[in-house]
Amino acid sequence: MADRKEEIIQAGIEVFAARGYYNTHIAQIVEKVGIAKGTFYLYFNSKKDLFISLIKRHEKIFLEVFDNYTFDTNNKNLKIFLEEMLLGFFKIYKKHKNLSIIILREAVAVNEEFGDEFKRMEEKRFRRLQDLYKFLIENNYISKDIEFDYFxxxxxxxxxxxxxxxLILSEEDFNIEEAADKISDYLNKAIS
Amino acid sequence: MADRKEEIIQAGIEVFAARGYYNTHIAQIVEKVGIAKGTFYLYFNSKKDLFISLIKRHEKIFLEVFDNYTFDTNNKNLKIFLEEMLLGFFKIYKKHKNLSIIILREAVAVNEEFGDEFKRMEEKRFRRLQDLYKFLIENNYISKDIEFDYFxxxxxxxxxxxxxxxLILSEEDFNIEEAADKISDYLNKAIS
Amino acid sequence: MADRKEEIIQAGIEVFAARGYYNTHIAQIVEKVGIAKGTFYLYFNSKKDLFISLIKRHEKIFLEVFDNYTFDTNNKNLKIFLEEMLLGFFKIYKKHKNLSIIILREAVAVNEEFGDEFKRMEEKRFRRLQDLYKFLIENNYISKDIEFDYFxxxxxxxxxxxxxxxLILSEEDFNIEEAADKISDYLNKAIS
Amino acid sequence: MADRKEEIIQAGIEVFAARGYYNTHIAQIVEKVGIAKGTFYLYFNSKKDLFISLIKRHEKIFLEVFDNYTFDTNNKNLKIFLEEMLLGFFKIYKKHKNLSIIILREAVAVNEEFGDEFKRMEEKRFRRLQDLYKFLIENNYISKDIEFDYFxxxxxxxxxxxxxxxLILSEEDFNIEEAADKISDYLNKAIS
DNA sequence: TATGAATGAGACTTCATTCAT
DNA sequence: TATGAATGAAGTCTCATTCAT
Structure with a gap:
């Protein structure tokens, strides 16, 4: 049953987000789903295996923001360009809040164990950012003085x-439109 | 013997930096120092206790950057102001590279166990940043439109x-002067 | 369906021979047959039950060598007598190689669980050997000094x-005629 | 403490001999010694590690029979020669009855897991037997017609x-002198 | 007959911490 | 102060067996 696998993933996202990788135990995940321990291992080979699934899921979701974004220049200045993209990311992060918590937190923490997965993910992100950077340069949105690294x-x-x-540490509601507006404004001023 | 305690801290910094909190075992730390396991517990109550010492040490070092910084306006524009401050931080991070790795990594990862410590530290940092922000506003370095949060x-x-x-993920040497120059330039443009 | 049960037995023989009793899992057997796990339990009560079936099958096959053997004295000296019998056993072992591997291996290894079965089997074997021994003594093939045990x-x-x-540990082809010839020669010299 | 390690080995020998490798659990061994589970792992990395220790110990003991045996021809006929050697082995097997049970039983049963160890051991045994065989041939104790394999x-x-x-399956006392006498007699007749 | 998802007891192993010396 | 052998709770994972469909 694909649903059962998805149930485990959802429970995993909640527990990993709440407690972190090392403080999350299979017992907690299966209790949340309401299944026996053995059942977990019908769907995942190990705790690590589940976690890698989550990394991949996040990667897919995150990269789709780039994919869904149309790089066109019609009526757009850099500010609007950046604002739309940031808004896209903020929406995704907000929609997948727990998954985002996990990735942002552990990407940097558990590298001993998931180093390869996170490195792959970071590389893909950078490749997409590089495409964006090239597009901005070619269309004179940003100056050639701006190095890619610092961008x-x-x-x-x-x-x-x-x-x-x-989004993560704060309890209050996060106004993503306002944030996208402000940050794109700063970035626009900083690099155009 | 204060030296013995310091030796343990130094070994802890190295091992925590290399392996992360959960993958670091007391056995590895005491082996590095060359003492018995029991001896560790003469100086620290627990693994957590040692780790909290490291958080506090980092906090102290970090806040000193603000303290050592003179908030004056003589011949300084915002760009130079920010550049000097960034350089100060970069120097500290580079000098205490392993300690910085630990804090940046675990601050966000192990909050289940050290949440309170890290929150306290973050609050202190923000209070200092707020002082800086007020100073910049009062002296017309930045516009009143800039909200503190986004600053x-x-x-x-x-x-x-x-x-x-x-500094942390890359192997190459990190040219901190160049970085401080560039980033202060962007920030200057973004917020002035 | 008797065929289904036989299919399971054949798969069991292959897997038990290849991996040993404790390293063989029901999952491997049913996969080889191409049935579901539950189906296995329609034909056998347990893994142990299947294994006991194999012991009994081997016992039956082995004892038939004695039964098919005619104890007559026409033109036979002891050497030929023993040679024919050994050849009979070798043929059976070669024909049922995997089953033989299982029995020889586990007879001595898993006695905690199958002790009774193996003991019963050993007793039957010894009773047949005793018949042979008596026959050889009565017909003056072997000296009365030879004790049954050591025979x-x-x-x-x-x-x-x-x-x-x-047959089992070696990869090369096993020339059973040569082996029967040589061993019967030694045995003949040893006990006649 | 080397004594503690030896205690574990002795308990291991008893339990493995009584129950077989797969039916022996660390819990049983540590209970026999009267220590906590964790203590076991101070002395051995795993259950397998302990078992390999036992294989090596047996190998050492067994090969010493050959080493202690003087290959000389003074006043010895083949019968006496073989009798002395068999007696040597029987003594060792009797003295180390439980260890012998383990090795004879598992050598053939658990090859999936300890194949390499047992193969190495078998090779060493065969090398020593080959030395004996050559000695017997060179001194005309046995005919050149006897092939090493069958010897x-x-x-x-x-x-x-x-x-x-x-020794192993029977409860009664085993008269090793009588056995050595009889078997050497048969072997002598068979191969001289 | 047949399925296969689910079970759960129980195995091995880890490691922070203790305490008698 | 210093030791390090010992502890044991608690974690991950396995797999023969069951049972609703």
Missing amino acids: AFAFLGIMESVIMRK | AFAFLGIMESVIMRK | AFAFLGIMESVIMRK | AFAFLGIMESVIMRK
Whole structure:
């Protein structure tokens, strides 16, 4: 039953998000689903296996933001361009809040165990960002003085900082439209 | 013997940095120091106790950057102001590379166990940043339109993003002067 | 369906022979047959039940060698007598190689669980050997000095040693005629 | 403490001999020694690790029989020669009855897991037997018609058959002098 | 007859912590 | 202060067997 697998994934997302990888135990996940321990292992080979599924799911969701984004120049200035993209990411992060918590948290923490998975994911992200960077350069949106590295660091750094603090650590509601507006404004001023 | 305690802290920094909190075992730390397991518990109540010591040490070091920084306006524009401050942080992070790795990594990962410590630390950081923000506003370095939250997110986000990727994840040497120059330039444009 | 039960037995023989009793899992057997796990339990009460079936099957096959053997004295000396009998056993072991592997291997290994079955089997074997022994004594093929115990040990010991090493552990083809010739020669010299 | 390790080995020998490898659990061994489970793992990495220790111990003991045996021809005929050697083995097997049970039983049963260890051991045994065989040929104790393979099969086969049935499976006391006398007599007649 | 998802007891192993010396 | 052997709770995972369909 594919539903059962999905149930386990959903429970995993909740528990991993609440307690972190190492403080999450299979017992907690199966209790949440309401199944026996053995059942978990019908669908996943190990705790690690489930976790890798979550990484891959996040990767897929995240990259779709780029894929769904049309790189066109009609009536768009850089500010609007960045704003739309940031809004896309914020929506995804908000919709998949728990999954996002897990990835942002463990990507940097459990690298001993999932280093390869996270590295692959980071590389894919950077490749997409590079496409964006090239597009912006070619269409004169940003100056050639801007190095890709720092463009990426600024973009990801501010975005993740906002996500972490506004979405994940904070209890209050996160107004993503406002955030996308403000950050795109700063980024626009910083790099155009 | 205070030296013995310091030896344990140093070994802890190395091992925690290399393997992460949950993959670090007391056995590895005491082996590095060359003492018996029991001896560890003469100086620290638990593994957690040692780790909290490291958080506090980092906090102290980090906040000193603010303390050592003179908030004056002589001949300084915002760009230079930010550049000097960033350079200060980069120097500290580079000097205490392993300790920085630990904090940046686990601050977000192990909150189940150290949530309170990290929250306290974050609050102190924000209070200092707030002082800086007020100073910049009062002296017309930045516009009143800039909200504190986004100022902080941008400043910390870019800085930590660069630290993580240039200092921690990358093998190459990290040219901190160049980084401080570039990032302060972007920030200056973004918020002035 | 008797065929279905036989299919399971055949798959069991293959897998038990290849992996041993404890390393064989029901999952492997049913996969080989191409049936579901539940189906296995329609034909056998347990893994142990299947295994006991195999022991009984081997016992039946083995004892038939004695039954098919005519104890007559026409033109036969002891050497020829023993040679024919050994050849009979070798043929059976070769024909039922996997079953033989299982029995020789586990007879001695899993006695905790199958002790009773194997003991019963050994007793039957010894009763047939005793008939043979009496026949040989009564017809002056062997001296009365030869005790039954040692006759049996020598006969079974050499035979099983050859089976184990030539048939089971070795990859090369096993020339059973040559083996029967040589061993019967030694046995003849040893006990006549 | 080397004594503690030896205690575990002794308990392991008893339990493995009584129950077989797969039916022996660490819990039973540590209970016999009177220690906690964790203590077991201070001395052995795993159940398998302990078992391999036992294989090596047996190998050492067994090969010493050959080493302690002087290959000289003074006043010895083949019968006496073989009798002395068999007696040597029987003494060792009797002295180390439980260890012998384990090895004879599992050598053939658990090859999936300990195949390499047992193969190495069998090779060493055969090398020593080959030395003996050459010595017997060179000193005209046995005819050149006797092939090594069958010499080895007969020697080991009868010996192990006796060991298994008289020493291990039987409850009665095993008169090793009588057994050595009889078997050496048969072997002498068979191969001289 | 046949299925196969589900079960759960119980195995092995880890490692922070203790305590007698 | 210092030791390090010992502890044992608790974790992950296995697999023969069951049972509703």
